[in-house]
Amino acid sequence: MLATARTFTLDGISARPVRVEVDVHRGLPNFTIVGLPDAAVREARERVRAALVNCGFEFPLKRIVVNLAPASLRKAGPGMDLAIAAGLLSASGQLEWEGLARVALAGELALDGSTRAVQGALAMAEAARESGAEAIVLPAENGPEAALVEGIGVIAVDSLGRLPGLVEGSWDPPRPQPLALRLDPSPAAPDLADLRGQPHLRHALEVAAAGGHSLLMVGPPGAGKSLAASRLPSILPPLAPAEALEVARIASACGRLESLPAGRPLRAPHHTISAAGLIGGGSPPRPGEATLSHRGVLFLDELCEFRRDALEALRAPLETGEVSIARAGGQRNLPCRFMLVAAANPCPCGRGETDPDCACAPYDVQRYQGKLSGALADRIDILAAVAQPSAAEIGGPSGEPSAAVRERVCAARERQEWRLGAGRSNAEMTPAEARACALSGDAANLLADLYARQRLSGRAHDRALRLAQTLADLAGVEEIGEEQMAQALQMRRRGRD
Numbered sequence: 394m395l396a397t398a399r400t401f402t403l404d405g406i407s408a409r410p411v412r413v414e415v416d417v418h419r420g421l422p423n424f425t426i427v428g429l430p431d432a433a434v435r436e437a438r439e440r441v442r443a444a445l446v447n448c449g450f451e452f453p454l455k456r457i458v459v460n461l462a463p464a465s466l467r468k469a470g471p472g473m474d475l476a477i478a479a480g481l482l483s484a485s486g487q488l489e490w491e492g493l494a495r496v497a498l499a500g501e502l503a504l505d506g507s508t509r510a511v512q513g514a515l516a517m518a519e520a521a522r523e524s525g526a527e528a529i530v531l532p533a534e535n536g537p538e539a540a541l542v543e544g545i546g547v548i549a550v551d552s553l554g555r556l557p558g559l560v561e562g563s564w565d566p567p568r569p570q571p572l573a574l575r576l577d578p579s580p581a582a583p584d585l586a587d588l589r590g591q592p593h594l595r596h597a598l599e600v601a602a603a604g605g606h607s608l609l610m611v612g613p614p615g616a617g618k619s620l621a622a623s624r625l626p627s628i629l630p631p632l633a634p635a636e637a638l639e640v641a642r643i644a645s646a647c648g649r650l651e652s653l654p655a656g657r658p659l660r661a662p663h664h665t666i667s668a669a670g671l672i673g674g675g676s677p678p679r680p681g682e683a684t685l686s687h688r689g690v691l692f693l694d695e696l697c698e699f700r701r702d703a704l705e706a707l708r709a710p711l712e713t714g715e716v717s718i719a720r721a722g723g724q725r726n727l728p729c730r731f732m733l734v735a736a737a738n739p740c741p742c743g744r745g746e747t748d749p750d751c752a753c754a755p756y757d758v759q760r761y762q763g764k765l766s767g768a769l770a771d772r773i774d775i776l777a778a779v780a781q782p783s784a785a786e787i788g789g790p791s792g793e794p795s796a797a798v799r800e801r802v803c804a805a806r807e808r809q810e811w812r813l814g815a816g817r818s819n820a821e822m823t824p825a826e827a828r829a830c831a832l833s834g835d836a837a838n839l840l841a842d843l844y845a846r847q848r849l850s851g852r853a854h855d856r857a858l859r860l861a862q863t864l865a866d867l868a869g870v871e872e873i874g875e876e877q878m879a880q881a882l883q884m885r886r887r888g889r890d
């Protein structure tokens with residue numbers, strides 16, 4: 394007898410439909426899985442066999458062939474166990490499931506028949522809805538994330554033994570409560586009030602947050618660079634519900650949904666990370682840190698220590714907001730619209746050449762700064778020189794709290810969204826949009842003058858415009874004035890004044 398069931402395999406952060414065909418034939422007892430399965434899928438044989446027996450079903454001593462279609466698609470992970478088991482029960486006549494073809498199933502089975510959570514259940518529920526399935530059956534732990542998807546039934550089961558009751562109609566589980574998406578950072582999140590003094594750094598953070606600009610902080614260790622970066626999510630605007638769903642989809646595909654942050658994500662990978670770890674890779678492609686920081690902040694501390702190839706790999710995604718991974722089956726795109734924040738020491742010893750204690754040889758300093766300018770420098774909008782805070786600053790009153798800064802940031806973002814469309818910020822303006830910014834005569838002269846004198850590249854010219862526009866949005870003025878332009882040009886340089 395033949396039975397078919399629908400399931401999914403995870404590919405990047407999207408779920409691809411897989412048809413499970415189960416054929417049970419008389420012959421020498423044998424259990425084969427074909428259709429490009431990986432090791433975890435092949436091992437489903439052992440899990441399904443034990444789960445069936447331990448749930449009181451019979452494991453047919455016949456020739457069993459499971460075909461996973463389409464055969465050209467690589468199937469990975471243990472998430473197909475439940476569909477294979479259901480197909481086997483139907484094909485062996487133990488479960489008369491007429492509607493099997495109209496539902497989708499996903500889930501791993503334990504040897505005792507209980508279900509175990511799968512990665513990417515949110516994407517799978519979406520894919521099930523798109524494929525026209527009436528409902529998706531999945532493990533109980535995955536219920537809340539799948540329930541975020543409207544327009545499809547969600548049946549959460551804790552064991553394979555639940556299927557007969559479900560099919561007969563004697564067990565009718567309620568739809569699971571959907572996961573609560575937290576759009577705002579939790580009240581216990583670190584607050585910007587902890588950053589004492591440092592007016593330049595505070596201003597740079599506020600402008601970066603207001604326009605979604607990338608920021609590089611250069612200063613000695615202990616100057617508060619890491620502290621500042623960790624407070625950035627608390628001054629960014631709350632996530633829109635659609636954005637929060639994107640963040641949850643990525644976390645779900647990486648199996649990190651339990652640690653889903655409240656508000657925008659902040660990722661701070663160590664500098665030894667590989668290019669694949671940073672932007673994603675592998676087969677099937679797995680998201681990297683860039684994708685995990687989608688809609689949030691990617692913080693690269695000790696920027697000069699990162700591997701050159703890793704930073705190079707980040708350049709294109711920074712520009713397009715997407716990671717493209719070429720694979721045999723075609724190209725996979727993973728979203729990665731994040732704010733880049735980086736920190737670096739001014740010289741190898743960290744004190745800075747102007748410090749009398751700096752013992753770095755001029756050659757070393759030169760080489761180090763060469764690394765700094767090579768590393769993504771042309772992708773950085775704001776360069777902030779950070780000095781060690783004075784004793785008076787450290788002992789002084791705490792700084793302005795995040796909530797107050799965030800209010801100004803949100804007001805500036807509102808102006809941007811009104812101009813550019815929902816969810817977009819000045820940093821994402823196309824060159825054409827940047828050049829269409831309203832500019833006073835004085836501001837235009839200032840920019841043209843610098844453009845001619847310093848031979849600014851076209852890219853740098855547009856970056857200055859984007860930054861000046863953010864300063865104008867923060868000031869609440871309709872056109873970029875001379876003051877905002879001068880300040881923008883200043884913030885793009887590494888001045889210490």
Ligand SMILES: [Zn+2]
Nearest residue numbers: 740742751753
């Ligand atoms: Zn030094």
